[in-house]
Amino acid sequence: MGRAISNLSGSSPSNNNLCSTLLMEQEGNSIIEGTVDHRGQPAQRSSSGGWRSACFIIGVEMTERFAYYGISLNLITYLTGHLGQSTAAAAVNVNVLAGTATLLPLLGAFVADSFLGRFRTIIAASVIYVLGLGLLTLSAVLNSVDGSDCKNTKTLKPCSPPWYLVLLFFCSLYLIAVGVGGHKPCVQAFGADQFDPQDPKENKAKSSFFNWWYFGLSVGALTTLIVSVYIQDNLSWSLGFGIPCCAMIVSLLVFLLGSRTYRYTIRKNDKNPFTRIFRVVGRAIKRNWQNTTPAVEFANEEHGSMSFQNSKQFKFLDKALLRPDGSMEDQNDCSIRDVEETRALLRLAPIWVTGLAYAVVFAQTSTFFTKQGATMERTFVSGLQIPAASLQSFIGVAIILFVPLYDRIFVPISRSVTGKHSGITILQRIGAGMVLSILSMVTAALVEKKRLGTAEKYGLVDQPNVTLPISVWWLIPQYVLCGLADVLAIVGLQEFFYDEVPEELRSLGMAFYHSLIGVGSFLSSFLVSVINKATAGGGRESWFANNLNRAHLDYFYWFLAGLSAVGFSAYLHFANKHIHNRKYKVDVL
Template identity: 35%
Template structure:
């Protein structure tokens, strides 16, 4: 049996105070694990992964139309772009081309789905794992943790920038096989480096399925529904705090919100196995973030426009910079990524210290305030998109090219820069805030669930992009009317569609603001353990001796 001791003061300074262990299950030594050293390896892997992801996405539409002739999976995807048998015959004119066979399409989409599956496994877990390298109970590490997600997204955006420049250049000027082969090689190297960092990582103890605990609370609450909600906390079941510490969890005292859930912990119920107060409070924390989660889905829908319609707009315009250089269509996102890269160091180094002077908040402003600022900026970006589209359509009408879907509009794509730049800054505010919020506000033992909620909001938002676009196309095209969004963007009314998104954004922001005003942030873990928690640590002794330690 493992033996746990709670040591105090200088004796415990060598070890972390949050119950983290090393790769062999021993208590993590602060000087030899975690911190930015471990995070640099995790972030390095994320950089390569995002380079691969954005390198694929940037020119995916181009590859589908010009190579497949259609309106970690990287290994298979590399084969599909390299082997002649896995793609149709070359067709330089892109007219009357042979369609991809069923087998060729099947392998291609299998590779994409495999890539998506791998991304789905790393996206919610890597940022959580990175943030877990910092100790909540150590003041200096806590400050580093507060800025971690900013630098995490800085690397994500930088990876996207490399993918949309370097990888796209190789695709356009050398070959698709070389570009995807390079990405596959980078991923293999990054994986090896990531695994070699195992001795330096801090790991959280496995505490069982968080959804199982939530489910148990809901079931017990329903079973005790007819019981009057107890007002005395002594009527509620709770276990000793040391039992939670031995599992890497923290006890939570009963709160007054969502009190109907307290029925699950009622001691005098007819059920002999009531839930603990901490289990109930963790369930409350999950339920409290759900309204916020619903309101941050639509901002992901707005963000998705920059990868679809904004890029398609640019493809209809003059993309030359100077007389000899034309920006590849897959690299338009660079003008979206650069503002994101610039705003993060400005925000961390300048704005947070400035705001902190007035608010006293270590983050400068609250997480929800940051998200709110981002949503407002998204609205401004869409307003700029409306105005830009009005100008583009005016040029089209004056030159009489509305019916020619292949005509290049004689106006520079640089007119799109305001909407791209504002949207990039908005995404830096919203996306960093979303991940930080769901990680921070999820129970300590359910932080992967919080990161999964963040990832799910982005996925659902992207799905809604297509759903809204399809619905608008069908509704506005009824009764012989011309649809707002057509395959021929020169004949479309994207200004109307963008204006609709502005209205929807205002409605969503109003709901978000209402939910934010009523939201109560959860306590820091150190508050739950008292004033000496910053000096406390849990040590695991595998000697198996039985004394004053806590047995598990």
């Protein structure tokens, strides 16, 4: 059965074997509390969820990432070429799009957790996604038919297409971002929901799921780098955008094919979870403003008792449980559970903020790394040149090679030492990824210094269109370090935010991760804009000059390395003080 599911999900042969092996690890036929199957009956362990469902969802992610990266990884080339934008302007547009696509999951999570549920939100978002990709393909077709791919006779730069085509192009991009906003926070959370955290074996499998999820994501990204980017650079942008559109249609079909195997979570509380959170915050602010007596007891005959290891954190929230006269609030109106869920969300803020420096580094691989590679010798074999955007495939290769080693070798060995089901703690994993991201920026700065030295040595500083006699293989270390950092930090952040939020807000948990990456992209755009203006005065060339031989990307990389080091120091401080969200239990007296 595992083989059939894998084939339906469109997975590769290696992924088929993986899913079949993981599926055989499941045993038992117990009822999973709080979930139902596709018929609305209590979900049974033997016939729903687990790896049988996760394989479908990993297949969905694989094809969706093929679609998304098929347009985003090479977008800077299209913007500076067919749309005639400057390098700095194109980098800002790429980062703003990435930021928007990773902030909109906050809205998608709100819709899913409050109204539609994850399953229906994924379907609706996928339809919007396909529509956006279709319109993007149409804009590329019209652009080529319009004949706007020309050269300005004075500046020798590409002409800008008519305004209506530019408008259609950017509207399509942001429609895609809306689709991503509904798709991303729900699919991964829905996949993790297929594992029962109360069962030791499935809880261990859930941690492994996050690793293989990122493995599937990287396979999709790597495949589109090989296929879509080559087609865009050598054949047609229309076809290069059309193939990702078809991939997204396949993603939707794969998701629907697995609907009979999924476990669907039942909401335990009829009240909207966001309403409960906002009510707690509002009441706490109001009661603290009124200076209501601070004495709050979590134990009484009417409301039960609860024991927490974190009672001293965010004590101001406790006043949400009190009426103005100091008596306990009606638990149906504002309960202890509501306060503790709000407290759990607030505890995530320090980790989120200190992760922003990593997110800024994460944004560089699809912008300036690509522009660096475009100036270097990229001939692989006689007559075959590697597209600059395809250099990002080294990140995917590093991830694909490292994930199995981490999941199947490192985790079991470290588990035998630490006794933890994930080997090392999630926060330790994130910190290790941050260290590697700092090393990637240091490496990038050193390589860029060498590239600039090569341009000066051969008198090519003022010939930006001439390929420099330095191999593109010099960029591999920084790409590989970024890939290894992603396996540790990105996957760690995903699992951290999923585990630490209340059960009914797990889409929001994944949205927190995506918003972290999104704000990092916006910060990167902001830094590029500010530094571009600050360094371009007095007749000097900007750090991001269109002629990269006169730019100073090395200075920018050193700046990011220092910023990341500061962020990592702050992260260590807050990670050591972080109190995990242990599932609480209410005992009615």
